[in-house]
Amino acid sequence: MRIDIITGFPKILEQPLNESIIKMGRRKAAVDIHIHDLRDFTTDRHRTIDDYPYGGGPGMVLKIEPFYRALKKIFETQDVAKAHIVLPSPRGRTLTQSVVTELSIKEHLVFLCGHYKGIDERIHEFFKIDEISIGDYILSSGEVATLVMIDAMVRLLPGVIKDINSAWTDSFSDDLLDVPYYTRPEEFEGKKVPPVLLSGNHQKIAEWRQKMREKITRQRRPDLYEKYLKSIK
Incomplete structure (x- = not known):
């Protein structure tokens, strides 16, 4: 399985993705994980990834341009038809073990890590995105929810856990x-x-x-x- 993660805060992900079961899955080549820094896909000198919401109100919104460019970059070398794009979101279907199992058999997963008030809604007009909620509460970032999903999935991949019956x-x-x-x-x-x-x-x-x-x-x-x-x- 290949996993791409698009994030404005890569340091939140780096250490957890190199520990325990996920580290074992990577070492055994059961999963190939790539982190993409959203700021690398900005064009201004301040590497801006967010802006104020149209219509007013508190909070900031992640801009569509860097996400769009990051996804386009990934699909220069990967088949978009084989990719399953996931956005951790309280609006999404609830994460259950059956959903984890469903995701674990995908060939390619791409996670979009939201932050602040979320991502500009227009991203859905360019890509088919599966919104998934890990529960009825709010986190400060989509990175933590992404780690939860990856940890739950990787342990189900063939060869990662010595005794797969333990997981099942x-x-x-x-x-x-x-x-x-x-x-x-x-x-x-x-x-x-x-x-x-x-x-x-x-x-x-x-x-x-x-x-x-x-x-x-x-x-x-x-x-x-x-x-x-x-x-x-």
């Missing part, structure tokens, strides 16, 4: 939250690991884990539990 059994993989996990020591300050996990009986362990997933989801996310019940009917 995480919370939200089937509308249920994940089970509690325990490791050594077996007892700590009088608190013991559930005996079934020490039994060696894989069938009973699987049954216990399924019951715990249902119990925790029912208690903590009844909305998800209702969705799960509908899916198994």
Whole structure:
């Protein structure tokens, strides 16, 4: 997978994209990530990427020209027909595990990182853009939301995680939250690991884990539990 990120604040991205799972994905050539500084696509001596909104009001708006030039530059060497352009936005569809899975099988993703009040709306008239929201709250920049999506996707790419079953059994993989996990020591300050996990009986362990997933989801996310019940009917 190739990922291009267009941003006015590349330093927000640089370190996180070179740590942990994402670093592993890059090292294994499962993902090829390119960061494009929006200011490199400006033409004035101040490298201006924002301006006041037409119609007045508080805040600033990211200008269309540098985004347009950056996308055109990317598509000089990449096939625009194979690219999926993503804009983190509170107006977009909600990011879920199924959306993450959908994005993880794309050949080429391009992220547009918004800031301030957003990007000049006319960018949508030149390119097909998928707006995605990571939740009902506002961040200071699209870079953080972009990192969330990339982290969620890269771990699903073939070869990145040694045991892919670990990723596919995480919370939200089937509308249920994940089970509690325990490791050594077996007892700590009088608190013991559930005996079934020490039994060696894989069938009973699987049954216990399924019951715990249902119990925790029912208690903590009844909305998800209702969705799960509908899916198994």
